[in-house]
Amino acid sequence: MDSILSVSFPTKPVHEPKDEEGWEQYLSHQAGCVFSLTIRSNMIEDYYGYLLAADSTRESWAMATLNWVVDSKVNQPFHFLISKQTNRFGYNDFGMDIIYATRQPSMQENNKRFSKLLLLGNSLYVLEVWYMDNEIHDLAKDKFFKSVSLKRESNRN
Helix, strand or coil: CCCCEECCCCCCCEEECCCCCCEEEEEEEECCEEEEEEEECCCCCCHHHHHHCCHHHHHHHHHHHHHHHHHHHHCCCCEEEEEEEEEECCCCEEEEEEEEEEECCCCCCEEEEEEEEEEECCEEEEEEEEECCCCCCHHHHHHHHHCCEECCHHHHC
């Protein structure tokens, strides 16, 4: 998808160019699921200062940013968080995995949504799989998330 990360979609994704806030998106639909990758580059205004900051400062800023994304997804009517797990991949690479669901008043079922948030260097990647038909699609979800690979590590520092 870019010089840092690549991912394999189950079908050719539709690309939506950057919006006015700098978010770029790739979407794919297959058998009751939506697969998406949303990217925002240049997340940190003073990236050089960020790299020079204390480890605890970088981690605190990264977790605040990732939690901001989680809040934007979960703090909506009829959405609820099921689980959240944080990860650290290196000097300035952080991640968060969340599972949340939507419950519509007119439906008894929940629609599960799985998100993998990756703050790699100065770019934020949000990978998501949404189960749209209340069926379990764990094989497709796992294949999508396992297809993620980092390309050139030198670009992340």
